[in-house]
Amino acid sequence: MALRPSRLVWRSIVSDAKPTTPDKSSPEAIAAPGVRTRIANQLNWSGGSRLRKIILGSLTAIGLAGLFAFWSYLGHVTVVDVPVVTLDVAWQALDQRKFEEARNVISEIQRNPSGLTDFGSYLYILGAVKSYQADKEWSDDRKRATHLIAARYLQKARELGVPEQREGELIYLLGQSLVYGNQPQEGIAILQESLQTLSDPPVQLRRLLTEAYLNLPNPKLAKALEQNRYLVSDESLSDSERDDALLTHSQILLQLGKLEEATTFINSLDNNKVYQAAKDTLLGRLALAQARTAKPNSAERTALVDSALKDFREALRQDTLHGRVRRQAMVFIGECYELKNDYPAAIAEYDNIGNSFGDTSESIVATLSKARLLQQTGRPDKALVAYRSVLESVGEPVTYVNPLLPFAQLRKMLLQAHSRFVEDRNFEQAMALVEHFASLFDPTTVTELRGITHVAWGEANLEEASKAQRRHSTESLQTEGRYHFRSAGRAFQTLAEMRFATVQFTDDLWAAAENYYRGHSYTQTALVLDEYLHHEARTRRALALLRYGQSQLAVGKMKEAVAALEECIEMHPRDASVYAARVACAQAFLALDQPEKAEALLVSNITGDTLRPESPEWRESLFLLGTHLHESGEYAESIKVLEEAVARYPTAPQALLARYTIARSFHSAAEQPAKKARLAKTENERQKNRKIRDHNLESALENYQDVQRRITLGGHADESLMTKALLRNCYMMQGSVLFQLRRYEDARKAYANISTLYQHEPFVLESFVHIANCWHRLNQPLNARQTIAQAKLVLERLPGTVNFKESTNFSRQQWELLLDEMAQW
Structure with a gap:
């Protein structure tokens, strides 16, 4: 049986739960004994058996569930009763x-x-x-x-x-x-x-349309004026609304250049203090517009500018709010200083606006004007900083609104700034400005400007190279110029990809090919021209075939060059490009060892009826034909053609080499009569051939000396590797001719010039050998041995890294053996 607590224990528990000092007069105190008694009785009753406990627990659970259901019902009723949103x-x-x-x-x-x-x-x-x-x-x-x-x-x-x-x-x-x-x-x-x-x-619709027309990238001022005219004539407007409409109307008329009408509307404004600053600004703008139409540096212009300045300063005084009217008046004050040619004051005013008013519309206009003045006064670096500041302030075009500077005008001024940088040859600043155009201009415009800048930069480099006095400077400028042409080629090639589906596609390809060609990037030239010829069937096709053939010729692809050039010659016989194609094709045939075809093409250019001697193709054909005849062993014909060429074109780039080739032809022409003189069976025949030989040798000597003088007296001795090689060869060949003429002392002196001028180059060893031979012919073996000893000393001093076979026929070891053997003579 379960144990249960005694009544004494329950009483003790109940008594412990009671307050120590109850207020017997309160209702709670009166009711408390009954409630507690009932609870105690229930607990006492439930403790009597386990069944009773189960019954009491079940009744309690049922009561709580009912209470929860009741409150849920009340909540549901409350929600349903809330008014439904519609x-x-x-x-x-x-x-x-x-x-x-x-x-x-x-x-x-x-x-x-x-x-x-x-x-x-x-x-x-x-x-x-x-x-x-x-x-x-x-x-x-x-x-x-x-x-x-x-x-x-x-x-x-x-x-x-x-x-x-x-x-x-x-x-x-x-x-x-x-x-x-x-x-x-x-x-x-x-x-x-x-x-x-x-x-x-409604009035709001007219006002909104007026504002919309004014906010276009290219504002439609006439349409804005038309809509605003309805507002000005609307008698239902309040005084403030009417003044706003009159202000807008006056501003539009000023922008349209209708100064007389603008004056009428400005004067019709009431003398309202609220609008007085705006009215003064308009009066200043009117005077400023009239000053722009007046003669520069005239008293009329000066008076109008002073009047405008007075109005703008009054506007500053009237604008106590320091708002938009004040900022605009400050911008126009800067423009007044510009008209007075006081550029430092204008720059200072614009700079003050930019520093004081952040990224406001007026600050953008002022900073742009400051950049323009800095550029005009020869400060491109500071101008570039200002232009960058403008571009950063403008941000995205979709958020740009500026009543003083519409978006189209902003873009126009930035393009003018780029053009000014290019014209002033500030190419670094021009390129830096283009790189910041991406936010305001589409990618095709930016890429095209990049290409245009590189082209101008490259042309400037080549122009400077043509005026440079030192060979190193010339080569450096030419290299830089070609780099910029290649960069332009890449830009236009990218532009062509961007505009593939437009009519400009083939023009962009052509610009890319031309600049690659000028930059000596012949492989890229051929690739771009191949695509150009695939897409373009008519325009510039002959010239494209010529450039393609010339590019293939430059990279050593002679057969491909011949194919393209022959197509140009055969398919476009009336095009001006055919003459240059003949020259290039002749060069390719010569490289392919087909001299007859080459000579036929060159003769066609020279003897044809359409090409005149003044043309560059006629000149190039003549020089190339003379060189070809020399290499073919037809020395007399070569001399005849090249003498005509240098007589016609004495200052041509090919003239110096042609004169040297004439000397070489005379020199080589002496070999045949010298051989006949040695084999002659009669004295008459021998003397006859010796006379021809000596005549050719004397002519060769004369021409070698002429080339030498032109190089040394012209100050071109250090211009290029070819010029240096020609000068060295002239000295050597003079010695050779004099030796053949048996003028050994003169020959020794000619060779001595080389040993003096070129002591640190391997080919000087050949001059020592020739000098030793001259001493032997002069029957002075001691001097010959001293010369060989001197040659050995020079050989020892030459660096071990020198490649002897680049300028001589022997290696270092072979020269050592040769000099050792000659020392024993």
Whole structure:
């Protein structure tokens, strides 16, 4: 049996639970003994057996469950009794301008997707709320962004449809959001539609259209004036609204250059203190516009500029709010200083505006003007910094709105700045400016400007190279110039890829090929021209085939060159490119060891009726034909052709080498009569051939000396590797000719010049050998041995890294053996 507590124990527990000092007069104190007694009795009863405990626990659980069910029922009844939100409630809130309540109602409706039916109305309400909220934003950027969000809602609402009585308001709000979201072109289209549907358009619609036309990238001033004219003539406007319209009208007339009409409207403004600063600014702008039309440096211009300055300074005094009117007046003060040619004062004024007013519209205009003046006054680095500041302040085009500087005008001024940098040959600044254009210009424009800059840079380098006095400077400038042409080629090739589907595609390919060719990147030239010829069937085809053939010729692909050049010659016989194609094709045939075909092409150029001697192709054909005849062993013909060439073109780049070739032809022509003289069986025959030999040798000597004098007296001895080689060879060949003429002392002196001038080059060893031979012929063996000893000393001093076979026929070891053997003679 279960134990249960005695009554004494329960009494003790109950008594311990009682308050120590009860207030017997209170209701709780009176009722407490009964409740406690009942609880005690229940507990005492349930403790009597296990069954009783189960019964009491079950009754308690049932009671709690009932209580929970009761409260759930009450909660359900309460929820059901809440008024149901509907679209009408949202419309009512919107009409009462309770925008937050309207948005909350739509949000509540959206929680029950099954009940959504009129999607257009929901989106319209959300768009309208956003449009109204945009006006409360604290910054212009946030206002534009919010208006764009509203425009998206409203556009979708229009597509889905709204109640007919709401359509007019929808169109107006959509147009307003697009205009204030910096999409004026789209906004104008919507507002014009609204204008056509309304018989009596509201004032707000006219004002909004005026603002939209003024905010276009290329403002439509005439249309803005037309819309604003309705506002000016509307008698229902308040005084402040009318003054606003008159101010706008005057500004538009000033921009249109209608100064007399602008004067009339400015004078019609009331002397209202609120608008006095704006009126003074307009009067200053009027005087400034008149000053621009006056004669430079005239008394009239000076007076007008002073009048404008006075008005702008008065505007500064009147504008106690230090707002937009003040900023604009400061910008125009800077322009006044420009007209007075006081550029330092103008720059200082513009700099003050930029430092004081952050990224405002007026600050952008002032910084851009400062950059322009810095560029004009020869400070390109500072100008570039200012231009960069402008570009950073402008940011994205979609957010740009500036009544003083429309977007199209901004782009135009930046392009003019780039052109000015290029014209002044400030190519580094021009290229740096182009690299910052990406935010305002499309990629094709940026790439094209990059290519144009590289082309101008390369041409400037080549022009400087042609005027340079030192060979190192010339070669360095030429190398840099070719680099820029190759960079231009890459830019135009990229541009062609961007404009593949446009009519400019083949023009871009051609520009890329031409610049690759000028940059001596012949492989790339051929690749681009191959694509050009694939896409272009008519324009520049002959010239493209010529360039393709010349490029293949430059990289040693003679057969491909011949194929392209022959196509040019055969398929375009009347094109001017055919003459240069003949020259290039002749060079390819010579490389392929087909001299007859080469000679035929060159003769065609020289003897044809269409090409004149003044043309570069005729000149190149003549020089190339003379060189070919020399290499073919036809020395007499070579001399005849080359003498005509140097007589016609004494200053041509090929003339110096042609004169040397003439000397070599005379020198080589002496070999045959010398051989005949040795083999002659009669004295008459021997003397005859010796006379011919000596005549040729004397002519050769004369021409060698002529080339030497032209190089040394002309100051070109260190110009190029070819010139240096020609001078060295002239000294050597003079010694050789004199030796053959048996003028050994003169020959020794000629060789001695080489040993003196070229002591640190391997070929000087040959001059020592020839000098030793001259001493032997003069029967002075001691001097010959001393010369060989001197040659051995020179050989020892030459660095071990020198490659002897580049300029001589022997290696270092072979020279050592030869000199050792000659020392024993």
